[in-house]
Amino acid sequence: MSKPTIADLAKAAGVSPTTVSHAFSGRRYVDPETRKRIEALAETMGYRPNHRARRLRTGGAGSIALVSSMPFAVAAGPSRLGFLMEIAAAAAVAAFSRDIALCLVPPLGPRDRLDALEVDGAIVVEPERNDPVLDFFSDRGVEVVSIGRAPGREDLPFVDLQSGTTARLLLDHLFAGGGQIGLMTGLQRRNSYLEVEAAYAAFAAEAGFAPLAVRVDERGGEQAAAAAAETLLRENPALSALCVPVDAFAAGALEAARIVGRRVPEDLRLATRYDGMRAKLAKPPLTAVDLHLDQVAAAAVDLLLARLGQPCPEPSLPPPPSLVLRASSAQAGT
Amino acid sequence: MSKPTIADLAKAAGVSPTTVSHAFSGRRYVDPETRKRIEALAETMGYRPNHRARRLRTGGAGSIALVSSMPFAVAAGPSRLGFLMEIAAAAAVAAFSRDIALCLVPPLGPRDRLDALEVDGAIVVEPERNDPVLDFFSDRGVEVVSIGRAPGREDLPFVDLQSGTTARLLLDHLFAGGGQIGLMTGLQRRNSYLEVEAAYAAFAAEAGFAPLAVRVDERGGEQAAAAAAETLLRENPALSALCVPVDAFAAGALEAARIVGRRVPEDLRLATRYDGMRAKLAKPPLTAVDLHLDQVAAAAVDLLLARLGQPCPEPSLPPPPSLVLRASSAQAGT
DNA sequence: GCCGCTATGCAAAACGATTTGCATGACGCA
DNA sequence: TGCGTCATGCAAATCGTTTTGCATAGCGGC
Incomplete structure (x- = not known):
């Protein structure tokens, strides 16, 4: 015999399906004695409610x-x-x-x-x-x-x-008293890019350096980023740091720095946003941001x-992003 | 009014729910004229079958x-x-x-x-x-x-x-005519380790070198592997290659090689199993296996x-694993 | 006139739970 | 006795499909 239904269980317990349902859901009072009998029986018979039926009735998908x-x-x-x-x-x-x-x-x-x-x-x-x-x-x-x-x-x-905050965190760190910071983002119009670009523009204005931002096609991946970074570095020898939120792009930038003969961090400081394996394994490891994902x-x-109106804990605000310092942006003095 | 049901659609089309159902499923003949009317109406009314109900009836998996x-x-x-x-x-x-x-x-x-x-x-x-x-x-x-x-x-x-095949692939490649290969696996008793260890033992016997296998606690991660590899390398200067299926362990082995002053691949050839970011980003990049995941x-x-008795394509056999050659195991001659 | 056949479509019974409204008995209280 | 009120539990409707078995009509052939 296949899986027992609520009707089977009810019959075995000598009650109606209604009572069984109430016994489990607790939506109506059921004599504790009866309930215990039902529960015991459910256990031995291996009854478990059919979720398809339940969902049809209640409308929840779970x-x-x-x-x-x-x-x-x-x-x-x-x-x-x-x-x-x-x-x-x-x-x-x-x-x-x-x-x-x-x-x-x-x-x-x-x-x-x-x-x-x-x-x-x-x-x-x-x-x-x-x-x-x-x-x-x-x-x-x-x-x-x-x-x-x-x-x-x-x-x-x-x-x-909090991409704006993240950008600010990175820029503050990279600027560290002077220089010119470049920015590399992607072509897609995601909010994180928009916020970063805005924060960057504001920061450049405040800090008094000429903004220098490029956008790279995401589909090109690391290579495209390396190519773009190479051009950027060759054309702007004054750049002291690069803020590259996309980790794959940052890896490309690292490669570009190597190609144009800029040591990281001595001649070029570099930082990225997502602190994934890529940032950790890069040589040198990349300064990044813990987003508390x-x-x-x-x-x-x-x-x-x-x-959805489900009972659940009050949604908490995640903590603000925090800088993860690594060698790629180490300062001369430290 | 909320989502239209099959009954609403049937009423609108002037037919019975049965006919609507058949029109969509094609399990019985429905006059093409009627069917077209139903389909058009379904489109304009925005009817879409309720999957919960359907699954309750058909028992299909969701x-x-x-x-x-x-x-x-x-x-x-x-x-x-x-x-x-x-x-x-x-x-x-x-x-x-x-x-x-x-x-x-x-x-x-x-x-x-x-x-x-x-x-x-x-x-x-x-x-x-x-x-x-x-x-x-x-x-x-x-x-x-x-x-x-x-x-x-x-x-x-x-x-x-196909961990046995994978191991064989790696060992054949690492052996390349001579030397002694060491093996590093983990403590857990997963099938992949078991098969690898068996393949390794067989290979060592065939090739005529003394087997040298260690197991590292997974929880120790890269560090534990580095420590184990260091001991292994110091105690066995004759080892010509290391087969390290777990990629994190392979990274540790790479580090150990650096510490004991063995160049990879010149003085020690190294290969791992899973061709993930870790293998690709390592310096030098690790020879690995494409498992066609x-x-x-x-x-x-x-x-x-x-x-589950669902209609689905005949389960296909995935292709055999194939070697991904990288610098960590490059041969002197090539 | 009767039979068999195709074409078309409907009514009603599943599927297995949840939920609403009613029934019954017991009890207290005036 | 009559009335209200718990305590307990059941019957039946409901959720929206799919599917089985039957119905009707038209038509050809004998």
Whole structure:
């Protein structure tokens, strides 16, 4: 005989399905004696509620999605796999401890595939301006929160990645009393770039150096960044430091420095944003920023749950980013 | 008014729900005229079938879990994050294209949490001997497949990681006509270690060198490996090569070689198994093996789906592992 | 007139839980 | 006796599909 249903259990216990349901859910009073009998019987019969039936009735899906609009081929390339997957791992832990499942959703190819997806809500990682993923979920009435503000969608709840603060942290450190700092970001219009670029412009004005910012096509990866950095360094011998938020780009910049014969950090100081394996393993290791992604992810989960009206801890604000000092930006004096 | 149901659509089209269902599923003939009317109406009304109801009726699966028994703290540490997450990304893509969701499940802390998990099946990544995760799912009657054979659970379906072949590939390459090769594995009893150790023993016997194998505690990470490798190298000056399947350990071995003054590859040839960022970014870059994890993951998904009786492509055998030659094992002649 | 056949479509029974409204008995109280 | 009120539990409706078995009509052939 296949899996016992609530009716089987009820019959065995000599009560009605209603009573069994109440015994488990606690939504109505059930005689403790009866309940104990039911529970014992459930244990021995191996009864567990059919989640498909339950969900049909209650309408809950019990799961949330984690989505990046960037194709895995790119996102999972050496460049962003770390970032995305670090968030995924942390979000899975957070979601799990709140008794819901985290579904990893690859970015949309043929749009209709997503139709089959049954989730109560979605977390979108660093959406771009006009990100199709956001529209998709909005159209379907699926609750969405983003990690990193969604440019142009200020209505959406989000957990801030504090890219402005991060940039400021890096620039303050790199400037250290003088010089000219260059900036390298990407072509996509994600909020983190926008904030970084704005912070950079403000900082340059304050510090009194001429801003020097380039944008590199993400698809070109490390090589494209190396090429761009090489040009930048050759044309601007006065550059004393480079702020390169994308870690793969920073690796490219490191290579470019080597090629043009600039020692890091002596002749050029370098720092990146995401403190992943790349930053740690680079030679010299790259100064980076601890974004506290685990807490960011947990906050995103809680925020989403709160929006869904689920009972969950009050979404906490993740701590501000903090600098991780490494050799790539060590100062002469230290 | 909320989402239209099949009944709403049927009423609007002037037919019965049955006909609508048949029109979409094609399980019975429906007049093409009628069908066209239904489809057009569905489009304008925004009808989409309720998956919860459908699954309740058909019993179809909605989601599968991906689990590693290793704590995320370890699995997601620099060492294994890459391996696990590369599989996760590929599995998500494969699952998604089969219209089911992939849930990322953190390893069991307090066991009971998993109770809340509602999945139709699970993929377990490189289970250990007596892995509690396997028992857990078996107890619940959740279908399980593993990536990498489960030691002691030969009854479970699995997708082979071909660790024996992999080891052979590495050893053949490292041996290249002579010398003595050392082996460094971990303490856990995963199948990949067992197969590697067996292949190593056989190879040493064949090639006629004295086997020299050490096991390092995974929790010690790169440092522990470096320490072990240093001892190994000092005590065995004759060692010509080191086969170190775990990439973090290989990084440690590289460091040890530097410390004891052995140049890689001139004085010591080194190769690892997993071709992740670690192997690629090492100095010199590490010879590794392409395990074709994307295809392994897809095969695991299909295998699981087949076990669940879902319609899905015939599970394909992933291609055999192939060597990725890098500087760490370059031969003198080449 | 009867049979068999195809084409088309409907009614109703699943699927397995949750939830609403009602029933019954016991009891207290006037 | 009559009335209100707990305490306990059940029957039946509901969620939105899919699927089985039957119904009707039209038509050809004998």
